[in-house]
Amino acid sequence: MKLQLALDLVDIAGAKEVVSKVAEFIDIVEIGTPIVINEGLHAVKAIKEAFPALTVLADLKIMDAGGYEVMKAVEAGADIVTVLGVSDDSTIRGAVEEAKKTNKEILVDLINVKDIKARAAEVDALGVDYVCVHSGYDHQAEGKNSFADLNAIKSVVKQAKTAIAGGIKLSTLPEVIAANPDLVIVGGGITGEANQKAAAAEMKRLVSQA
Numbered sequence: 001m002k003l004q005l006a007l008d009l010v011d012i013a014g015a016k017e018v019v020s021k022v023a024e025f026i027d028i029v030e031i032g033t034p035i036v037i038n039e040g041l042h043a044v045k046a047i048k049e050a051f052p053a054l055t056v057l058a059d060l061k062i063m064d065a066g067g068y069e070v071m072k073a074v075e076a077g078a079d080i081v082t083v084l085g086v087s088d089d090s091t092i093r094g095a096v097e098e099a100k101k102t103n104k105e106i107l108v109d110l111i112n113v114k115d116i117k118a119r120a121a122e123v124d125a126l127g128v129d130y131v132c133v134h135s136g137y138d139h140q141a142e143g144k145n146s147f148a149d150l151n152a153i154k155s156v157v158k159q160a161k162t163a164i165a166g167g168i169k170l171s172t173l174p175e176v177i178a179a180n181p182d183l184v185i186v187g188g189g190i191t192g193e194a195n196q197k198a199a200a201a202e203m204k205r206l207v208s209q210a
């Protein structure tokens, strides 16, 4: 099981500062959608250049023009790019095709998908690398999480790795780990802690045992 740090509410300098504290405890660093909106793909390039040993995920949440947008993210240094599960199959196919040219990966984010199980099976068959259940900030504000969704997709996803994101904290990590995803994505559960290094270290210890 791997740990991904999601960086959302920082600029490039702030992202570098957090990663420099926790790099040894994370497998993947995510340049979150708000950073890409604020800074563009320069943020992906800057983090990849500063931390070349880390796998960098660009959370573009692609909805259309999958091939083109994946190409631009990969040019900037992304190793994994996100595409929305609610997008058309042709968009996901284009993204997968483009990523495969350079041995990069596609994570499909099932945020706001209504029939999670059916869509997870469909995107799995399209050859994506990760299928991710995700309760976004707006759903988190309503008290929702994706823990049950993870169990639901695990029964239908056959070839892709499974991932979970959305409001995961140290206190809820054991419940997440029990569902056995391949990838756990944590943003505020690390960045919002007074001691980010200690939070990341403890999370890494727990996911490594799984």
Ligand SMILES: O=C(CO)[C@H](O)[C@H](O)COP(=O)(O)O
Residues within 6 Å of the ligand: 006, 007, 008, 032, 033, 059, 135, 136, 137, 165, 166, 167, 168, 185, 186, 187, 188, 189
């Ligand atoms: O993609 C995102 C929001 O759309 C976040 O990166 C993701 O939800 C992880 O962050 P957090 O753990 O703070 O919820």
